[in-house]
Amino acid sequence: MSISFVCPQCGFSCTVSESLIGRKAKCPKCKTVFVLGQTSTVLSTKTPPVSSTSVQSPETKSQPVQSQPVQSQPILKSRTSEISPQKISLQKISLQNNPNQNNPNQNIPTQNVPNQNTPTQNIPNQNVPNQNIPTQNVPNQNTQIKKVPNPLESYDGNISLCPTIHTKEQLKRYRTMLLTPLQTPLPVEKMTIGYKIGLFLTALFMILLPIVYIGLIVGLCVLEYFYFVWTKDMEVTKGFTHIVLYFAVPAALGTVIIILIKPLIFSWFEKDSRFEITREREPLLFDFVQHLCTFVGAPMPRRIFVNCQVNAYAGMSYGIWGAVWGGNACDLMIGLPLVAGLKTSEFAGVLAHEFGHFTQAGTRRMDYIVRTLLSWFAHVYYYRDRMDTWLILGSNIWGIGLGFLVIRFFVWIIRRFIWLLMMLGQYAAGFMSRQMEYDADRFEIRLSGSSSFADTTKQIIKLNIANEKTISDIQYMLNEDRLPDNYPLLIAANLKIMNDKLDLWSTKTIQKNKTGFFDTHPSEADRIAAATKMAEPGVLHINLPASLFFRNFLALSREVSLDFYKKEAGLDLKPDMLKNAGTVIDQLRREHAGQEAIVQFFQRAYIQNRFLTFSAFELLKNINDTKSRLIQARNRQSGYAKEMLNMVKVYDKAERQVIQMIYLRELLRLKVKAQLPNAEFKLPKSFAEAARMLDISESQLSDYKSQIEMRDNAAAERLFYARELLKQPEIQNRIENGIVLHKRMEVLFPILDKIGKTQSEFTQTHQNFAAGILWLEFFPALSQDYAASLWRSIENTVDSLHRMCKRYHTIFSDTPYPFEHARSEITLGTFLVPDLNVTEWQLIDSYQAFDLLLGRLLTTYSLVLGECAAIGLAVEQALNLPPLPVPPPEKDNE
Numbered sequence: 001m002s003i004s005f006v007c008p009q010c011g012f013s014c015t016v017s018e019s020l021i022g023r024k025a026k027c028p029k030c031k032t033v034f035v036l037g038q039t040s041t042v043l044s045t046k047t048p049p050v051s052s053t054s055v056q057s058p059e060t061k062s063q064p065v066q067s068q069p070v071q072s073q074p075i076l077k078s079r080t081s082e083i084s085p086q087k088i089s090l091q092k093i094s095l096q097n098n099p100n101q102n103n104p105n106q107n108i109p110t111q112n113v114p115n116q117n118t119p120t121q122n123i124p125n126q127n128v129p130n131q132n133i134p135t136q137n138v139p140n141q142n143t144q145i146k147k148v149p150n151p152l153e154s155y156d157g158n159i160s161l162c163p164t165i166h167t168k169e170q171l172k173r174y175r176t177m178l179l180t181p182l183q184t185p186l187p188v189e190k191m192t193i194g195y196k197i198g199l200f201l202t203a204l205f206m207i208l209l210p211i212v213y214i215g216l217i218v219g220l221c222v223l224e225y226f227y228f229v230w231t232k233d234m235e236v237t238k239g240f241t242h243i244v245l246y247f248a249v250p251a252a253l254g255t256v257i258i259i260l261i262k263p264l265i266f267s268w269f270e271k272d273s274r275f276e277i278t279r280e281r282e283p284l285l286f287d288f289v290q291h292l293c294t295f296v297g298a299p300m301p302r303r304i305f306v307n308c309q310v311n312a313y314a315g316m317s318y319g320i321w322g323a324v325w326g327g328n329a330c331d332l333m334i335g336l337p338l339v340a341g342l343k344t345s346e347f348a349g350v351l352a353h354e355f356g357h358f359t360q361a362g363t364r365r366m367d368y369i370v371r372t373l374l375s376w377f378a379h380v381y382y383y384r385d386r387m388d389t390w391l392i393l394g395s396n397i398w399g400i401g402l403g404f405l406v407i408r409f410f411v412w413i414i415r416r417f418i419w420l421l422m423m424l425g426q427y428a429a430g431f432m433s434r435q436m437e438y439d440a441d442r443f444e445i446r447l448s449g450s451s452s453f454a455d456t457t458k459q460i461i462k463l464n465i466a467n468e469k470t471i472s473d474i475q476y477m478l479n480e481d482r483l484p485d486n487y488p489l490l491i492a493a494n495l496k497i498m499n500d501k502l503d504l505w506s507t508k509t510i511q512k513n514k515t516g517f518f519d520t521h522p523s524e525a526d527r528i529a530a531a532t533k534m535a536e537p538g539v540l541h542i543n544l545p546a547s548l549f550f551r552n553f554l555a556l557s558r559e560v561s562l563d564f565y566k567k568e569a570g571l572d573l574k575p576d577m578l579k580n581a582g583t584v585i586d587q588l589r590r591e592h593a594g595q596e597a598i599v600q601f602f603q604r605a606y607i608q609n610r611f612l613t614f615s616a617f618e619l620l621k622n623i624n625d626t627k628s629r630l631i632q633a634r635n636r637q638s639g640y641a642k643e644m645l646n647m648v649k650v651y652d653k654a655e656r657q658v659i660q661m662i663y664l665r666e667l668l669r670l671k672v673k674a675q676l677p678n679a680e681f682k683l684p685k686s687f688a689e690a691a692r693m694l695d696i697s698e699s700q701l702s703d704y705k706s707q708i709e710m711r712d713n714a715a716a717e718r719l720f721y722a723r724e725l726l727k728q729p730e731i732q733n734r735i736e737n738g739i740v741l742h743k744r745m746e747v748l749f750p751i752l753d754k755i756g757k758t759q760s761e762f763t764q765t766h767q768n769f770a771a772g773i774l775w776l777e778f779f780p781a782l783s784q785d786y787a788a789s790l791w792r793s794i795e796n797t798v799d800s801l802h803r804m805c806k807r808y809h810t811i812f813s814d815t816p817y818p819f820e821h822a823r824s825e826i827t828l829g830t831f832l833v834p835d836l837n838v839t840e841w842q843l844i845d846s847y848q849a850f851d852l853l854l855g856r857l858l859t860t861y862s863l864v865l866g867e868c869a870a871i872g873l874a875v876e877q878a879l880n881l882p883p884l885p886v887p888p889p890e891k892d893n894e
Helices: 073-080 157-161 168-182 193-232 240-266 283-296 319-324 336-341 344-359 361-382 386-394 401-448 450-479 487-497 499-512 524-534 553-568 581-601 623-639 641-669 687-726 738-756 759-781 784-811 828-832 843-878
Strands: 002-006 013-017 024-026 033-035 041-046 088-090 093-095 275-277 303-307 312-316 330-335
Touching: 157 487, 168 283, 193 240, 193 361, 193 401, 240 401, 275 553, 283 303, 283 344, 283 401, 303 553, 312 344, 330 336, 330 344, 336 344, 336 450, 336 487, 336 553, 344 401, 344 450, 361 401, 386 401, 401 450, 401 524, 450 487, 450 499, 450 524, 487 499, 487 553, 487 581, 499 524, 581 687, 581 843, 623 641, 623 687, 641 687, 641 759, 641 784, 687 738, 687 843, 738 843, 759 784, 759 843, 784 828, 784 843, 828 843
Parallel strands: 303 330
Antiparallel strands: 002 013, 002 041, 024 033, 088 093, 275 303, 312 330
């Protein structure tokens, strides 16, 4: 048996089984959570056919059930006519429009529709104009308070970001959508005369570069030969001159020749460690690539590889030798982050662009040769191997160091000459490469359209920025001995989490970037302008995730992520180090929500190394008094908002100046000339002047601190009383998962309190640490007497660093680490200071230990404060308090 009901919030009509009455459900339209049969209005009951005898209720066993029409049918028809008839799956309940809602003769048992004739049982008042319903007749259970959304609510990143086709019918439909537009190949466009001339001149110039390089090697060999002939019969006295003429000069020339020849022999060969996929594993992708190659007139790739880069490219299968000897076979490399972050049409356009390069075989081979030569020149100029290390070590050996310095000088001259060749080649190749990019863009534009090309360009910029954020996330996760098992999915998640900011940044990037003389690719703005000028509608328009090209994209990206961590990143993966990407993404979303909450809570005036303190606030028993104190704290904090925006910059500059003055004062005390690159003030000339300037800077910083502390005290009081209000069941019931948020707050809040109590000594130790780093950089240049005096200052700094490390390790020795970690039982003290004992003995270890503590402490505090601020804002929203105004970001910091 099934029943029909109406959502109490929006009036959406649904049908479910009667057995589900009393359970919670969520409206698929307005997302309101309600209890079936209580907070929803029951409209009708759908029953199987019954006999004409009787259907009796427990209350009226002798009375037959009378059939009567549903009185609200006209209202239902007008309300549900705007809703799509397709089924919506929600919480394992199949919800769809009631197919019998327009049947006026439907039998409705009276026991299932109580008080049917009363006006209070109709659809909620907002759907019926001019309907007067007495308040006393509305049951209390039908009035529902809309809960404040959980600010830390999780979502399933796997399903929402990268869906997978599950049925053969879906696959067949998707396959038809993909391949049908590719039946008619594109017409071939001939190269213009100017393009051919530019290609010929570039090729001629690039051929000259290796000739010049080989000629340099031959010339040095000839010079070596004639030098031996010239010195064979020369009579010289034994001694230093004899050694230089007969050994040092030939050795230097021979070393330079070896350095030049070595890249010709070894730098061409690299082990192929790419991750290959086969047609058996991904038949749909291979079929699409084959049809796409026919569509654009390019050869089918010999092999297809995947990696974790935000890029896709088609390269020569047999490398430089295939390009030289006329081969046109190519290999396709697909970056899985592109698959995770692009739509079907966008990803297909990227592939069309790559295959467009292969439609003109001679041009592509020449481009590959040019790129290979340029990358080879760059390798020779920038790469340093064991021979370079030996030359550096040998130049430090007493007695023979001069000879090694002479060799290094010749090597430096040769490398500068190679750099000149490389830049000339880059300039010459830039024109040809940019024209080839425009040519390949035309294939993408004709496939997916001009507007889609602009969207794809912007989306790839956003993916690259999201990749940088992901790299930063990975670096911090390594501190926690964990990594996400799906790197491409993490990039896609950051793309989704930061989408608003990425839209702004990508637009600015497009506006800012200009095409340079040495660029191999035109700027994004120029390429979009060229695409817009073509005004092509395109033939493939599928707005579905590109992950549908793959049978199981999530499983594949996990395998490639593991391969990436081991081979490309070179990480030593420990057991149980890889964590489910869904869990990691959930934490990233929580972190992002927390950082956004900090911006709102502190009205964009948060100072990273300032901690809140909570010891001065009294507990209030009355909930109204607590709410009143919260409102007062909000008002005080809002009063400081305007001046705090400027104070953030001023305070940071003043603190940096105090650290620099401590450093300069110590050097001048040792009567060493003060040196400070990029100083923001006039350097002192004496110790007395430095001491006076330091006193002024510290006094100014103290004034700034007192002003900031007033705002911070108001913010701390606001957060303190929000926590106290959250302890009340009344407030918890107004927030989704309010009980869970209360428990989370009770875990995080003591961490804020403990860290806040160390503010003064942490600030002092941080200043000494920063000054000590400068001292260590300057220490080797001091004389022995001055160095001994400075060393005492360094030792005092090391002692303070060690004490601070021990203090944090002790304070949090019994506090569990509040976030995900590979070691589930780790304490926050161990996380902040992993190895306490080593800092007692070694100078560098002490600095490194505090540097690690500094980074982890500030990051952990920011994450904890972010979650607490998000929960505090939810409490204020549950109290119907309007959010405090947040100033817009400055243009330079957007």
